[in-house]
Amino acid sequence: MSDPAAAPAAEASTPTPTPASVPGFESWRRSLAHLTGLGLSDDERLLRDKEEERRRLEKDWDKCERWKKEMMTRSPIIVFMLKHLQLAGCPFPSSAMQCHPCDASRAGGFSPEHGILLCQNRFMNRRHMEDTLAHELLHAFDHCRFRVDWMNLRHHACTEIRAANLSGDCRWSREVKRGYWAFSAQHQACVRRRAVLSVMAHPKCQGKEDAERAVGEVWDSCFRDTRPFDDIY
Incomplete structure (x- = not known):
């Protein structure tokens, strides 16, 4: 027969649960630490930041x-x-339009050697990406059809005029969002x-006046060429 007096002592010897001993607490604490950064060492915080950056890059690339692919069809x-690139003898497969x-x-770019760059982290929405892709495809078309000399400021100015004019990049709604309207x-x-801003980035351009001169010299013919x-569009 047990001694009733011993019961309180036995109960008193039972360990009080601590948060760390509760099942799932440690994984919850670690998740919270990674979310807030609190309680992480410098090395753990660096690893967390790298992992978040990797996931962000993957998400941007997937989108x-x-x-x-949706736009291509x-x-x-x-x-x-x-x-029309196909008809001009320069087919442009999906692999020639790279997301990075x-x-x-910038939001995109065209290189005769590498194709089109789509800046996966710079697009405000789907329409912005569509306008950018159309802009760069117009450069690709000009390069294929008219043999653009990219080191010639006048050639560069002409294709920039045509790309800005025809891609939808200068539609009224886009300009209002940029703060320009008339x-x-x-x-x-x-x-x-x-066009002037793009030509200013050319390695042979000496400044804004140089870019404005190149754009002005080819404006009439290139703006009318659709x-x-x-x-x-």
């Missing part, structure tokens, strides 16, 4: 690739440009401004 302007992270200075000649002003479109 960029998904949108690109469903976007009227992208399908149209791909068709970029700095804040009741007349807004489209022309946008095309000229963006090939392969019948009119401004």
Whole structure:
């Protein structure tokens, strides 16, 4: 027969649960530490940041690739440009349009050697990416059809005028979001401004006046040239 007096002592000897001994507490604590950064060592925080960056890059890449593939079959302007590149003898497969992270200075680019760069982390929305891809496909078309000399400022100015004019990059809604609007000649002003900015980045350009001169010299003929479109998109 047990001694009733011993029961309190036995109960008193039972260890009080601590948070660390509760099942699942440690994994919860670690998750919270990784979320907030509190309680992590410098090495653990560095590993956490690298893992978050990796996941962000993968997410951006997946979205960029998904949108690109959809545009290649469903976007009227992208399908149209791909068709005319094919007709011009320069087919542009999906592999020639690469999604990569970029700095804040660009949303895309075209290189005769490497194809089109789509800056996966720079797109505000699907329409922004569509306009960017159309812009770069116009450069690809000009390079294929007209044999652009990319080291010639006048050639560069002409293809920049055409790309800004025809890609949708200067539509009224885009300009308003940039803080530019006018009741007349807004489209022309946008095309000229963006062409000048692009030419200014050319390694042979000596400054804004040099870029404005190159754009001005080819403006009339290049702004009127809507090939392969019948009119401004």
